[in-house]
Amino acid sequence: MTSADFVPDTRSLRTLRQAARDCRGCPLWEDATQTVFGEGPRKARLMLVGEQPGDEEDLEGEPFVGPAGRVLDDALRAAGISRGEVYLTNAVKHFKWRARGRRRLHQTPRAGEIEACRPWLEAELEAIKPVGLVALGATAGRALFGPGVRVGQDRGRLLESPLAPLAALTLHPSAVLRLHDHNEREGAMAALVEDLRMVAVGVADR
Ligand code: SF4
Numbered sequence: 001m002t003s004a005d006f007v008p009d010t011r012s013l014r015t016l017r018q019a020a021r022d023c024r025g026c027p028l029w030e031d032a033t034q035t036v037f038g039e040g041p042r043k044a045r046l047m048l049v050g051e052q053p054g055d056e057e058d059l060e061g062e063p064f065v066g067p068a069g070r071v072l073d074d075a076l077r078a079a080g081i082s083r084g085e086v087y088l089t090n091a092v093k094h095f096k097w098r099a100r101g102r103r104r105l106h107q108t109p110r111a112g113e114i115e116a117c118r119p120w121l122e123a124e125l126e127a128i129k130p131v132g133l134v135a136l137g138a139t140a141g142r143a144l145f146g147p148g149v150r151v152g153q154d155r156g157r158l159l160e161s162p163l164a165p166l167a168a169l170t171l172h173p174s175a176v177l178r179l180h181d182h183n184e185r186e187g188a189m190a191a192l193v194e195d196l197r198m199v200a201v202g203v204a205d206r
Pocket residue numbers: 002003020023024025026027028029035092093094116117120
C-alpha cells in the first residue's frame with residue numbers, strides 16, 4: 001500500500017492536509033502523534049522540502065518548528081527570504097523514531113517509506129507549482145531528483161528537473177546543527193544560505 005489510496009483528486013491544500021491526517025499508506029503513522037503536512041501559501045513561488053518531521057514537529061503538527069526549523073529561519077533571514085512566502089514540507093509526513101530512555105531519536109526513513117509517501121509530495125507540487133524548488137538534505141534530494149544526487153557533489157548549483165524551473169539541493173538545517181566545531185558550523189550555514197539565496201534570486205528574476 002502507498003499513500004496514493006488516501007490522496008484525494010483535488011489540489012486544494014486544505015483538503016489535502018485534512019485527508020493526510022488519516023493516511024495509513026505505510027506503517028510510520030503508528031508511532032507518530034500526527035501527520036505533519038506542508039505549510040505555506042498556495043501562491044508560494046519557492047518550495048522547500050526536508051526529510052521528515054522531528055520530535056517537536058510531531059507534537060505540534062507543523063513542519064520546521066523545532067531546532068532545525070530555527071536554523072532554517074536564520075538561514076532564510078540571512079538569504080533575504082521571508083518564511084511566510086515559502087511553502088515548507090517534508091518528503092515523509094510522519095515522524096520516524098526509536099526510543100532511547102525517554103528520548104525519541106530520529107530515524108532515517110527507508111526508501112520504501114519515502115516512496116509510499118511520494119503521492120502527497122506530488123500533490124503538493126501540483127498544488128503549488130513552485131518556480132524554485134529546494135531539497136534540504138539527501139533524503140529530500142533523492143525523493144525529488146532521484147537516487148544519483150549527493151549533497152556534497154550537487155549543492156551550490158542549479159539542477160535540471162521537470163519539477164520546477166529552478167531546482168537545487170542543499171544541506172538540511174539539522175546537518176548544520178550536528179556540527180560542533182564552530183568553523184565547520186559557520187561554513188555549513190554559509191553554504192545553506194548561499195544555496196537558498198541562489199534560488200531566491202533566480203525566482204525573483206522570473
Ligand atoms: S509517512 Fe506518509 S505514507 Fe506513511 S502513513 Fe504517513 S503520510 Fe502516509
